[in-house]
Amino acid sequence: MTFQFVRPPVADAAPMSPSELEAALHAIGAERYHNLHPFHKLLHGGKLSKPQVQAWALNRYCYQAAIPRKDHAVMARLEDRELRRIWLQRVLDHDGRDADQGGIERWLILTDHLGLDREYVISQQGALPATRFAVEAYVRFVWDNPGLVAISSCLTELFAPKIHAERISGMLEHYDFVEDRVMAYFRKRLDQAPRDVDFALRYVLDNAKTVEQQNAVLNALTFKCNVLWAQLDALYAAYVAPGMIPPGAFVPQEG
């Protein structure tokens, strides 16, 4: 698959305007965001068994649990105090603060409800190795790159509200083992993600001025789409087709 928006860094190429860059970011999502993955279509279309949904939820936990570490890694690279103060909200959303237990806890309410042992989920022992590699690659990526690139990798949030809305309605409609209150994570993200991404998008459009910066930004978003896509690839291969579960990973128990 070729990706037409990342141009080779030719010396005389002109930078895109902010609106062209924004369109190029959206084009990446239109081609690569994981709402296009067959596993996602099965999930929110009600085509998965409960054990398959369990496999999804416990693997996705690894991603959820790593998000605050990723955001701390972003902030460890940001020299600008104001920027850190704004970015901090993401950590507060996921880890919670004071009485609020945050998004990771809301995810565990979902896995509890699916009948998964909480200690087992948190241990990540049943997760697919490919899931953990993808997640750790994300944390490393933001640490290894400049702030602008790290921030760009979060722009999948541009596409998230749509997937969350689809997921809430699709899962509630199709699965009798999913009820409204356990979808709290996604419902909360419907408010949080747009607020976060408005800031991140504006920052990126204001700061990616050169061709090199714009290419780095587009590559970062592509990378992040790959992080999400690879997780669904691994789930599909292990739990749908060909159904080859790697040694040590969660084994569905029917009934």
Place this chain on the structure above:
Amino acid sequence: MTFQFVRPPVADAAPMSPSELEAALHAIGAERYHNLHPFHKLLHGGKLSKPQVQAWALNRYCYQAAIPRKDHAVMARLEDRELRRIWLQRVLDHDGRDADQGGIERWLILTDHLGLDREYVISQQGALPATRFAVEAYVRFVWDNPGLVAISSCLTELFAPKIHAERISGMLEHYDFVEDRVMAYFRKRLDQAPRDVDFALRYVLDNAKTVEQQNAVLNALTFKCNVLWAQLDALYAAYVAPGMIPPGAFVPQEG
């Protein structure tokens, strides 16, 4: 200089008890904490000129400004959500949150009062290269090491309240260009540092069980003492004796 408490990792060495480990940590401070440095003695003994105090304040700004980045790097490594939630307070103290502008801002009030241009201070352009290398080594150290070791490197806070108290009284007594309100940073730290270090010390004593872990903990505290000591060495060499200011660094203007 030899350091007797870091034992070679002999296979049959017995781990220290928690109280022995605590004593070994304090022994490092007694030998290596930067309150013992000649520059510190000059500073709080009123022996420095105003330009020398300016040099200290603008170099020390680099350290202050990096502390939240260091703590984010610590948290980027912590898998335990509860631990991250507790550690977060350090970032809130330094970066501030909502109306509170935090400790870095309080440091800038000090440099303002010393007559330094705020933009120049924040740019870090006048800081000694050795200062910036030491500070960056600290941020890298916590990222490169396991959580237990990263946390141990913060234990210089065990010794900080004494130095802050000395500094407040010494600087107010000796320098007519320092007044009470600009010492707000140190006054605040008198409350914050003991609270932080109580938690960190307990965590380290509870978790450093093997000889290898205990040696890593002691080495981390030694490393951190070196980070602080190297900054005062650089200040002494540039601004006291032999007084060789490296190219581009802050040049004192008398009068």
